[in-house]
Amino acid sequence: xxxxxxxxxxLFTIISCSEKNTxxxxxxxxxxxxxxxEVKKQSDSLSMTEIREKLKKELGEKYYAPxxxxxxxxxxxxxxxxxxxxxKCHGLKGKGxxxxxxxxxxxxxxxxxxxxxxxxxDEARKQIIRKGILGTxxxxxxDKLSEKEIDAVYAYIKTFSKSKx
Ligand code: HEC
Numbered sequence: 001x002x003x004x005x006x007x008x009x010x011l012f013t014i015i016s017c018s019e020k021n022t023x024x025x026x027x028x029x030x031x032x033x034x035x036x037x038e039v040k041k042q043s044d045s046l047s048m049t050e051i052r053e054k055l056k057k058e059l060g061e062k063y064y065a066p067x068x069x070x071x072x073x074x075x076x077x078x079x080x081x082x083x084x085x086x087x088k089c090h091g092l093k094g095k096g097x098x099x100x101x102x103x104x105x106x107x108x109x110x111x112x113x114x115x116x117x118x119x120x121x122d123e124a125r126k127q128i129i130r131k132g133i134l135g136t137x138x139x140x141x142x143d144k145l146s147e148k149e150i151d152a153v154y155a156y157i158k159t160f161s162k163s164k165x
Contacts, residue, residue, distance in 0.1 A: 045106060045135025048119060055124040067122045070155045074148075078156030081149055086157075089137070094160030106136045117161035126154050 046054065056063050070078075083092065091097040094111035101108040110116060120128070129150050132140035141150065 045133070051128075051133065052120055052124065055120065055127055059123055059127060062123055063121050065121075065123045067155070068151065070152065074152045075155055075159075077149070078152035078154070081145065081153040082156050085141075085144075086153065090157075094157065104137060108138070111157050111160040114161040117158070122154070122158075125157075126150055129154060 082090075087098055089096075089098045089101040089108040090111060091101070091108070096108045096110035098108060128138065129145075130140060130142040132138050145153065
């Protein structure tokens with residue numbers, strides 16, 4: 001009898017601990033968003049076509065630069081970064097269905113949508129990761145991730161649209 005009691009107690013402790021963790025994550029993310037994005041009014045956000053034009057101007061020739069080939073090790077690193085930093089919004093499988101993205105006016109991008117994946121160039125999407133998208137909760141990552149980490153996480157994102165074909 002005593003043993004069972006201890007077991008149940010243990011189970012409760014584990015459950016409450018894991019809940020605390022996700023809550024903490026959410027708080028961290030909310031703080032990050034608050035001080036980083038200055039989420040502007042909805043009316044300030046641009047359409048995808050406008051964003052693409054802006055990125056073409058910003059990047060010039062670099063817009064069409066081909067992607068470097070990454071090693072499996074870098075791809076594995078990208079997966080870790082993705083699951084840690086991006087999946088809460090973009091979803092573990094990249095469908096844009098992460099818990100934090102629910103109810104947003106501009107929902108997180110669905111990376112499994114191959115038409116959408118081809119809308120911007122590779123370099124443009126990496127620039128979005130660096131600089132964020134004004135007027136959405138997609139904020140800039142350039143001060144949190146190194147250029148190598150951005151390469152890795154981007155290469156991982158690309159696997160979502162590839163595997164669907
Ligand atoms: C707080 C939620 C949130 C987090 C965290 C987040 N994103 Fe986003 N992301 C968004 C939203 C919202 C958009 C805008 C979708 C749109 O423009 O329609 C977006 C757009 C993007 C786009 C451009 C759209 C496309 O189809 O290419 C890329 C690339 C992207 N995110 C990558 C990332 C990466 C990489 C991470 C992690 C390092 C990340 N995001 C973390 C919410 C988030």
